[in-house]
Amino acid sequence: MIRRLAHVDRVGVEERAAELGKRSIKTTAKQQGIRLAVSMLDLTTLEGADTPGKVRHLCAKGVCPAPTIPEIPSVAAICVYPSLVATARAALRGTGVRTASVAAGFPAGQVSLEAKLCDTEDAVEAGAEEIDMVISRDAFLAGDDTLVMAEIVAVKERAGDAHLKVILETAELGSYDHVRHASMLAMEAGADFIKTSTGKSASGATPGVCLVMLEAIRDYADRTGRIVGFKAAGGVSTSKAALHRLVLVKETLGDEWLTPERLRIGASSVLNDLLMQYSKTETGRYGRLEDFSKE
Amino acid sequence: MTIETRTSIVWDYAPAPESADHIRVKDRYGLFLDGEFREPAEGRYVPTINPATEQPVAEVAWAGPGDIATAIERARDAQPGWAALPGLERAKYLFRIARLIQERSRELAVAETIDGGKPLRESRDVDIPLAAAHFFHYAGWADKLRYGVGAREVTPLGVVGQIVPWNFPLLMAAWKLAPALACGNTAILKPAETTPLTALLLAEICQEAELPPGVVTILPGDGSTGAALVRAPGIDKIAFTGSTAVGRDIQAALAGQQVGLTLELGGKSANIVFEDAALDQAVEGIVNGIFFNQGHVCCAGSRLLIQESVRDEVVGKLWARMRRLRIGDPLDKNTDVGAINSAEQLERIELLVAAGEEEGAVRRTIECELPERGYWFAPTLFTEVSPAHRIAVEEIFGPVVSVLTFRTQAEAIEKANNSRYGLAAGIWTDKGSKAFEVASALQAGVVWQNTYNHFDPTAAFGGYKESGFGREGGPAGLRPYLRVVR
Numbered sequence: 129m130i131r132r133l134a135h136v137d138r139v140g141v142e143e144r145a146a147e148l149g150k151r152s153i154k155t156t157a158k159q160q161g162i163r164l165a166v167s168m169l170d171l172t173t174l175e176g177a178d179t180p181g182k183v184r185h186l187c188a189k190g191v192c193p194a195p196t197i198p199e200i201p202s203v204a205a206i207c208v209y210p211s212l213v214a215t216a217r218a219a220l221r222g223t224g225v226r227t228a229s230v231a232a233g234f235p236a237g238q239v240s241l242e243a244k245l246c247d248t249e250d251a252v253e254a255g256a257e258e259i260d261m262v263i264s265r266d267a268f269l270a271g272d273d274t275l276v277m278a279e280i281v282a283v284k285e286r287a288g289d290a291h292l293k294v295i296l297e298t299a300e301l302g303s304y305d306h307v308r309h310a311s312m313l314a315m316e317a318g319a320d321f322i323k324t325s326t327g328k329s330a331s332g333a334t335p336g337v338c339l340v341m342l343e344a345i346r347d348y349a350d351r352t353g354r355i356v357g358f359k360a361a362g363g364v365s366t367s368k369a370a371l372h373r374l375v376l377v378k379e380t381l382g383d384e385w386l387t388p389e390r391l392r393i394g395a396s397s398v399l400n401d402l403l404m405q406y407s408k409t410e411t412g413r414y415g416r417l418e419d420f421s422k423e
Numbered sequence: 424m425t426i427e428t429r430t431s432i433v434w435d436y437a438p439a440p441e442s443a444d445h446i447r448v449k450d451r452y453g454l455f456l457d458g459e460f461r462e463p464a465e466g467r468y469v470p471t472i473n474p475a476t477e478q479p480v481a482e483v484a485w486a487g488p489g490d491i492a493t494a495i496e497r498a499r500d501a502q503p504g505w506a507a508l509p510g511l512e513r514a515k516y517l518f519r520i521a522r523l524i525q526e527r528s529r530e531l532a533v534a535e536t537i538d539g540g541k542p543l544r545e546s547r548d549v550d551i552p553l554a555a556a557h558f559f560h561y562a563g564w565a566d567k568l569r570y571g572v573g574a575r576e577v578t579p580l581g582v583v584g585q586i587v588p589w590n591f592p593l594l595m596a597a598w599k600l601a602p603a604l605a606c607g608n609t610a611i612l613k614p615a616e617t618t619p620l621t622a623l624l625l626a627e628i629c630q631e632a633e634l635p636p637g638v639v640t641i642l643p644g645d646g647s648t649g650a651a652l653v654r655a656p657g658i659d660k661i662a663f664t665g666s667t668a669v670g671r672d673i674q675a676a677l678a679g680q681q682v683g684l685t686l687e688l689g690g691k692s693a694n695i696v697f698e699d700a701a702l703d704q705a706v707e708g709i710v711n712g713i714f715f716n717q718g719h720v721c722c723a724g725s726r727l728l729i730q731e732s733v734r735d736e737v738v739g740k741l742w743a744r745m746r747r748l749r750i751g752d753p754l755d756k757n758t759d760v761g762a763i764n765s766a767e768q769l770e771r772i773e774l775l776v777a778a779g780e781e782e783g784a785v786r787r788t789i790e791c792e793l794p795e796r797g798y799w800f801a802p803t804l805f806t807e808v809s810p811a812h813r814i815a816v817e818e819i820f821g822p823v824v825s826v827l828t829f830r831t832q833a834e835a836i837e838k839a840n841n842s843r844y845g846l847a848a849g850i851w852t853d854k855g856s857k858a859f860e861v862a863s864a865l866q867a868g869v870v871w872q873n874t875y876n877h878f879d880p881t882a883a884f885g886g887y888k889e890s891g892f893g894r895e896g897g898p899a900g901l902r903p904y905l906r907v908v909r
Contacts, residue, residue, distance in 0.1 A: 135853040140704030152439035152756035164432045343703045
């Protein structure tokens, strides 16, 4: 395959993305937007120190984020390492919140394909309904698109019915042209979702990166008719940032994409900020961090 | 409950109107003459209308010939003293005006929007900040004028008459006043008939900045006021921004006299999209080029030239993007396209659009709810346009873009230059060498590469051919306000 990069203009992308950050989201729009953002969260814990206890706490938080505000929905999924999938799955049974797992040598991806497939299989067998895999940035940067795609195809096959989210780790790709190209490769290879980042590198779901990926999803859908979802992960830590991402999706892909089946926000710390902002719209004053459980 | 069965949450932006309560619009504004607001000699007051509601905003005095004569006398009296101030001292006044514009930016933005119909998003983020930036920029030149004209000795021209249009009322006033004052001239500004409000607020700012009386005079009125100002004895230079027809009339009136003249007139600017462009960003540039300020922009990219190989893709993306534009209350912070400036302008747009349909071009106008009152025109795209069609030749000055195609670079250049105008052009390509080659072949005063409608006080702006002559902005903008002595 000959690499033909589509052109993306950095200045233009960043201007447009910043302009959409100026949409005024107030009153009822803010409340609905926050509820929507919560319903799309992949509430995530990816630490070496994660224990079953911590994961169970996080699951409870995800199912019922704010017991005092019943109109706040459950999050979309809980995302953990493969070793904790069984714990999460048990805690989430019957709640409608899905169990997601990172796999395939997360976060660097610097292991053999065989190891990536085993990792994936482990997670799926333990009950993961969604798999977040990383692409091989080494292969991508070396120009080996075939290898990048082949790995995605293999992991997708091993993941079976589980939804496959393909992480591009955009901070390591070096340019928007590359982000767009990697998005296309991932979609061509069968990704159900494309996702910005692992959350483990310098930057993540910046507005510009999100916009480029959303435009790629739109163009791919126009061309093939296949709907691919989008997950913004890494650096979305405030309500304002979360609402900005929703605006980007709304005005690039349209309202049809504003559903957890097509859009996710991966985050660990944004949930409580969303809850605080929501209660502020109700009470007119800012709450305290202690008002909400940490997990 | 699974994700698939959850009730979906519908999300749209709630109305987000900027409050107009904080702005102090008086019921009536006099002429700003000799440093104070005065009754017009003939006592004529005319209401200025909010084009989004058709409601009057304030009553504004219109200057008659007597007022113009008095204004010129006062400006002439004030000029030697103003020119004699050290450049640094003149700069201090300009800096003060710039800072006061910034301090009152919210108020000025709202006033600009209710008087002219442009979306608050634009008056807030473009018009007002750029107006302040122009005063800042030329304040910096005031004590180094000779270095702006190649280290020659310079003197000011004297009293300058300045006539500005209704599309960027405060910004055009700033473009005109800032260099004139920095160079040591005194100025008489005539704002446009339909949008005098922010110029009058600028008059308040001049008072607050304690600008010496007579240095700035503001005389609202209609075309006849402008014509009288042009013909009045005692003016050393006229600077005009507006239509080519009026520009021609002014040039004829001034022929054979020692009166300086610069004209910034109409345009039918080409926005050229090559097949190797970043297409999504090009679409943003097309939208910004033609729907910015409802297309009431002299350099609007109204002739869209697309390379045939990407024509369908670009038109498809453009149409999809157009359908997401938000039309309506200009004071709403989420509005992208506001009201047409006047009933007269709306009529002209409708006339030309009808001509486009009659001549066989294919019209697509976005479906959207338009407010019942006020003047509105929904963003419109014409395809199957021939270079001979009126909509490809005449300036529409509205949210209407005409799509033409080309096959080769040479054809693109030929088509772009095939116009009596030559104000601006846009080039969209990811290939740097091509961009430079095309830019140097285009007969346009401003060429934007991979962007459109970006303005900066440091950059010269002005036309070729029937788009006028003279430059505004940057060091080039000093030259029309100076006489080179030696």
